[in-house]
Amino acid sequence: DAKTTQPTSMDCAEGRAANLPCNHSTISGNEYVYWYRQIHSQGPQYIIHGLKNNETNEMASLIITEDRKSSTLILPHATLRDTAVYYCIVRGYGSGNTGKLIFGQGTTLQVKP
Amino acid sequence: KAGVTQTPRYLIKTRGQQVTLSCSPISGHRSVSWYQQTPGQGLQFLFEYFSETQRNKGNFPGRFSGRQFSNSRSEMNVSTLELGDSALYLCASSLQGSNEKLFFGSGTQLSVL
Numbered sequence: 001d002a003k004t005t006q007p008t009s010m011d012c013a014e015g016r017a018a019n020l021p022c023n024h025s026t027i028s029g030n031e032y033v034y035w036y037r038q039i040h041s042q043g044p045q046y047i048i049h050g051l052k053n054n055e056t057n058e059m060a061s062l063i064i065t066e067d068r069k070s071s072t073l074i075l076p077h078a079t080l081r082d083t084a085v086y087y088c089i090v091r092g093y094g095s096g097n098t099g100k101l102i103f104g105q106g107t108t109l110q111v112k113p
Numbered sequence: 114k115a116g117v118t119q120t121p122r123y124l125i126k127t128r129g130q131q132v133t134l135s136c137s138p139i140s141g142h143r144s145v146s147w148y149q150q151t152p153g154q155g156l157q158f159l160f161e162y163f164s165e166t167q168r169n170k171g172n173f174p175g176r177f178s179g180r181q182f183s184n185s186r187s188e189m190n191v192s193t194l195e196l197g198d199s200a201l202y203l204c205a206s207s208l209q210g211s212n213e214k215l216f217f218g219s220g221t222q223l224s225v226l
Binding site: 032034041042043044045046049087091092093095096097098099100101102103104105 | 117148157161162168169207218219
């Protein structure tokens with residue numbers, strides 16, 4: 001079972017920041033938080049990941065709370081092309097985790113003009 | 114650098130038949146994972162191959178099998194197809210398969226009639 005909880009859907013106005021929350025209250029100390037997204041009829045696309053510090057790349061920012069029980073993915077200036085299902089995934093090291101991501105139901109983000 | 118390539122893109126089979134799907138990973142990637150995506154169950158991990166060996170496995174029946182070749186290309190086989198095997202089958206590759214990002218292909222859409 002997925003170790004994360006996300007809202008089923010969210011809307012965002014084009015050009016505004018999209019803030020997608022994720023709850024992972026049972027996360028272990030050596031587990032990372034990953035974010036992927038899936039645009040209709042395509043394979044999932046990696047966005048960003050982090051352990052405990054905030055992370056930023058060209059696509060998004062990841063804010064992880066100090067207790068690591070929740071995180072927020074921020075798309076700073078959402079465009080229509082950001083409409084997708086966003087998955088928050090907790091993943092650890094170990095032989096049982098090689099190549100394996102456990103996907104939940106994700107959040108469907110609808111960016112509106 | 115070319116991405117993960119999956120062939121064919123679409124496939125139609127009938128119950129009882131078998132099917133083989135192909136995946137070419139990103140050059141230099143040695144880990145290949147397979148996933149099944151259905152509307153009801155979402156994205157589920159099938160198995161992972163590394164250096165021609167199955168290293169990790171999900172909870173699927175033995176009808177689902179795979180293999181990896183010395184050039185890291187991978188094939189997935191489903192025998193005795195059932196209606197419930199209709200799904201999008203996704204392949205993902207990574208350098209080592211450990212706690213690193215996975216790159217997904219666009220998938221093979223299998224319909225079982």
